[in-house]
Amino acid sequence: MLLALLPSSVNGIVYVRIRNERGPTAARAGIQCLELLSHTYFNMRETTQIENIVIFYLQNLSSPAREILLGYLQLHHTGYDIHEDDDDDEDGEPESQFQLKLMSDSVSSDDLRRAQFMDHKQIDYYVIVIDSFEGLQSALDRISATAAFNPRGKFVVLYNNPNDRDSNARLANRALGHLFVGHHSVNVLFAFAIDATSYHVYTGDPYHGATDCGQMKALKVATVVNGSFASRALSTAMINIPKVPPELESCTFLLCTRVAPPFIDLDCSRGLELQIMDLLRESMKFKVNVSCSTMDRGELEPDGSWSDLLGLMRADECDIIAGGFSPDFDVHDAFGSTTLYLQDYYTWFVPAAGPDARWKLLVYIFEPTTWEAFAGVLFVSALVWRLVAHYLPELAAHRELSMCFLNTWSVFLCISANNRPECNALRLLFMGLTLYALNVTTIYTSILITMLTNPPLAYQMDTIEEILASGVPIGGRLDSEDWFINDFADDRLVSEQYNATSEFQPSLDNLQAVVEGKRSLLMSRLYVRNTKYNGLVHGLSRDVLVTQIEMIMEKGFPLLPKFNRILSNLIDMGIMQKLWNDFLYNVTILDRIRAHRALSEADIIAASPEVVLTLDHLQSAFALYGIGMCLCVVVFLLEVLSKTRW
Template sequence: MLKTVEPHLQIQLLKTVTDRVESRLHTHILKCITTISDRYFEAGSTVVISLPSDSDFLRIEPPRETPHSEQITSHDLHFQNIKTYEATFLLRHLHGTLKWLVVTSQGSAAQHHHYKWHNYILWASDTVRKQLEFLKSFGQAWDPRGRFIVVLNKISTNPRQQARVVLKELKEAKILNVIILVPASREDHKIDIYSWFPYKSPTGKCGQIRTAILVDQWIIHKSGYFTRNASLFPIKVPRDLGKCPLTVSTFSFPPFTILGNQNSTYEGGFEIRLVEFIARTMNMSIVYIAPSSKLWGQKLENGSWTGIDSDLMLNRADVGLAGSILVQEEATHLDFTVNHGSLGFKWVVPCAKPFPRWKSITRVYSLAAWISIIITIFFAAIVFMCLARYGDQELAFYKTLTGCVLCSWAVMLGVSAGSAPVSGYMRSFFIFWVWYSLAINTLFQIFVTSYLVDPGFTKQIQSVQDVLESGVQHGFHPDLNDSLSDESDELLTKIVQHSEPCNDVEACVQRVAQRGDFVTISNHMRIEYLNTYKTLDNNGKSLVCTFGDNVIQNFKTFYLPQGSPLLYHFNRAIRVAVQAGLVDYWSESELVASRIKAASIRKISPLDDYTVFILTYLQSAFYLLFLGYGLASLVFVVELFCYNTFSHSKSRNLNLNRRLRQASCRSF
């Protein structure tokens, strides 16, 4: 005879059975997580456990004490604190094995973590968006390329669609290496494990998610096991990406990037060749875009960025390049590849310009020497006059100061004097004066001739002290300020304090070359390239020069969005190109091509030192000739004026005297 059971006892019995099934499910979820952790989390690394804010996980505490009348069995107490038990069991297992450093999401984002967290366990209901935002706030510790286990503790009627929604949220955070544990229905006794492959059909295409794929299942039977034992964290980004687009944000910055005839294509530049090599290695097609403004980019007061940095942070581009170097501020917000070579920065100054040829005569002797020669001429004239007046035999020409000055001046200029001296004293001093004048004239003619042919150059800036003393303006790109901050160097500190911001590097270098009134700092590869073609004069000589050793030593790199899944393949291709010598070959090829272009404007000098003496070299002599003619004409006009004035004055005086005599005669 069967015994009937009251309805309320039936409901209680059904609830007890359901709780037992749920408890068994959660126990196997924990076993599945711990099994995956043991297999795929590297020993000694960090495991981050993130719990949703609306869950009882955040209140991990022992069960409250109850009076004896309300006490229940330990089994029923276990069911009342299932979530607390799960968290406690998971933390106890992960930390108790002493294999990993365990971090919970209850930590503070204000703490400083100087190492990456590579393993993550996220326990969620249906979304992980808030948990991801909180984990990102840990800054450098956050690693979207780590391994993620996401547990959805709600049983869904469509687990694949539920997994796809969460995968889409993870994809926005650039998380690809992830598996999602979704409990199947209570009747199936299994846990589905979903993932996706962003570049492999049918789950994804070119990084865009299409659907979630079932990679394995955990069977809830006894201690539990996997049905396939498949690799849960395989390589998600293959080497062959099937011609997916690679968006490159760059601008023309020779020799790194050289724009072609069309504004959207690039015909050269060794970094363009390098990124093309990377694209061929990964089987991707390149799409170039130009940054909106500010070239490399700057951080604005509102926290936003401009230029290439903006394109990368807003995910408009996959990679940014244009002679980029490692900068601390950009490196904290973006990912960067391994370097493909060092890059030194030097002072860029205008090259010394030739002296004007008309200054060749004045440059023979210094101002003090010219004054000494003039004083010597007058001193010789005084000696001539004294010797002439000492005796009675000398000509009257030498007894006047004017005659002696004309004589000494004529001998100094190498022309004949008015008359030869007669007395012995005069002739002896005259011969000494001729010898002195001959020596002065010989030196003058030698140097004048050499200066006329090769006038020489003005003083070249060769040190930081020369930059300050020259008085020219100076400036450089703001990204170099941190590298130039050296309080121990007083001269460099003065340079930085009085420098101008040079955001347009191209315009600053052109100002140095064309106007010669500016000094800047630029990388040596760019200056070497410009000196082969663009910054040459009509004779093929460089207009910009450098001095000293490198002021800054840095490394060339490419920037990618933070968490980019392409970083590993970029680094691999760059290492291959560097070790094969391709990067050096491409950079040297650009210099060779530029030298070939420069051959059309460069004049080839003859093999010997022979120089044709042309009329242009005598411009200073003609300037002096015309100046002499002008002065002579002016003196002649003044003499005529004085003569006419004196003649009229004399005639008036004669007429006045005549009238006075006539008047006196009449009075008598």
């Protein structure tokens, strides 16, 4: 009909229509773009485990994003075996790359967190196809809720929306910033469809800037047209540039620390962990701002938030936290951590037993069995004296049993005897007994000198059972209480009485309370050794726990892999052992030298090791003499009663 209306010179009509942005050509170009980026960016590492890839399925995608996702998933659901015909794979052998996993937004992020079965093997690669920024947010909310979420994994995000072809730079900045700030991920490629078959590819560059380190900047690295790079060599090199340079001279990271000597000292300028951070800082040339606090590591709250230092780090107010922190499963599920580099030893601390009562020193010289033997010798000697005197022409006074006991006791004490025998036979017995007593006294005196200069201590409480039986309140840090929450009966008793209030935290004031016997604290041996109370409090002989020390950061912290490599090298080379020995010997000795230099002359005289005998020391001697006198009086009374005629 139209031809009939046209002039006779017109032979045909050409129909011109708008290019189909949603047809199979657009879908095929998107699938090829994903294939190309996956093959270029998802580089296989030498590993004994199969690397895995997650393809996220978003419901209600518009066309052609839906067709791109389904086509890509259909190609690879059988195990991701592909044949490459490009220059990098000339032999054409099949290349089995990844284990495929599928996630969907049909399950809420809360349900994923509460899932009973959780795969803890971290995901290596992620592929997400979206048609809106909200779709990316929804996918990341669910991906990050799983235990296998890996912020350092590689992401390929493809955006295709025929109604939006001009916001490539703005949307790339927004998407890359959301992944960087919200999920601490920097290994991201963002492909934006500028038409049906062409894509601009962006990646993040937060750490290469000279003045804006830590600020996400979108960098265009490639253009893909119909599944091919516009410049293959340049695009491949740009895509695989490391996101974190070997040196970060323009970057400053925030190190939040808990005061925990000797790892972090009170003035926040010294400590074993600060020395380790200095080694890391010198290696990678970054800067650190250190802040100190008395806040604890932090615990997971019922609402899902974190308290104390972990809460500050989750709010991006800290990049790294340190302060003698030990590994914890709950923390490791949500945060990253360094290689374990030091050990710490925890035990209960009680008042150190002081010197025993001075009047007991003269008794403690010999064992009780020795004193019993001496008493037996004394009794037998007195009876022999009485028996010999009975058959000799001695004075009547020398034959009395009480007098024999008194004379024998006086000889044993090496003091003048009341009456000396007149017969030679009894004198020989007297001389032999005197020589024996002199020998015993000499030994006693020689040991007495050592006993006075190094007096024995009173009984020392040394078990947790004794602490619990004494009724002394016990407690320590909140993160240490987890060690006692188990099925062991002894640990349950400790857990029931455990206090984590401020009065039971390691501090000098609380250590003074331990010295006074008001409470018992679970503390680090190293912490106590680094204070003036070392020697004034006693740590139980048995360690309650021995734990490793680590620094904590977000899982996606960019320097974490390099930190772990450096720390492993420092351990292998013995640098960590040297830092440990420096603390145990050099620092401890120097601190004590400084402490002694600060003493006044009066303090030095007061602390001298000279032993001054007091009346308390002489109580033992008078007590022994009094016991002998009482014994003689008893014997005398018995003798009088036996000879009295009633």
